[in-house]
Amino acid sequence: MEPLGVNPHQVDVWSLPSWAECEPGTPPTLPPQPTPTHTSPPFPVNSIINKKICLWSGDITRLTADGIVHSTNETLNERSPNSDNLLAKAGPKLKNELYDNIKYCKTGEVVITDGYQLSTRHIIHTVGPRYNIKYHTAAETALHYCYRRTLEKAVEKRMKSIALCVINAVRRGYPPDQGAHIALRTVRRFLEHWGEQLERVVLVAESIDISIYQLLTPLYFPRSPREEQCACYLLPVDLGDDNGEPFIADRQIRIIDNPQHKYQEHYPLPPLEREEMRVLECDVTCSPSVVDILVVCVRPTRRLSLA
Structure with a gap:
């Protein structure tokens, strides 16, 4: 039985198993006599960082955290199942603040509001890029800044826990696997530099993305020498700069x-x-x-x- 005043449908982010607590799955089979892309592991095993990361699939509005992330459009009125769900549960005051006060957010930027009727102190709203193969570098850079500025805003507001949704949207034409690479390496680099400021980062993936994140997360957050070795072969050549920004x-x-x-x-x-x-x-x-x-x-x- 839940304590009085606790919504049984809510999920406390501290109750979720960390990435370090999850058993490594079966490593991918490498081709015979492969040539590694990287001669040394780009992302070494780091048990401290792995204890901060969680991978979870579900409705982000159910999470009890200091902050959650909302992916929307430039005018903050995107009509999608996720946005409609979040705005409905947060209540009319959130709509009033977004539509009447803030009104606009550039691609790659973030704005922050209170959580209102959600079980979170803050909602960080960000605008992911539209993907065009001709301008893929610009899209990658904009997506990187969505994640990076979201994490920077969380640190600025002294949050200890944050739930990150998948910001790259299929409806905007962004390939899910490429978006996952940007997200994971940006989070990893941020925690390497400013990890002491955040204690829990929940990567929230829907059914369309969860299998991709389950496959790629061990490459950026390896838990064993075997996963480190696989990362040398399976990670792309371009891993960005020290912050994960496309080079x-x-x-x-x-x-x-x-x-x-x-x-x-x-x-x-x-x-x-x-x-x-x-x-x-x-x-x-x-x-x-x-x-x-x-x-x-x-x-x-x-x-x-x-x-």
């Missing part, structure tokens, strides 16, 4: 005098101006999809004489 290499763009330029073919430059042409170099940090090559013909400014 974009600086690309050097050279601005040169192109002798084949059509302008010069039809309108040759005077000899003096040809001698004053210069080769300019600059370092630009950008997505490969944004800038591929830039060729500019530079002409010096002429001085005008009024004599």
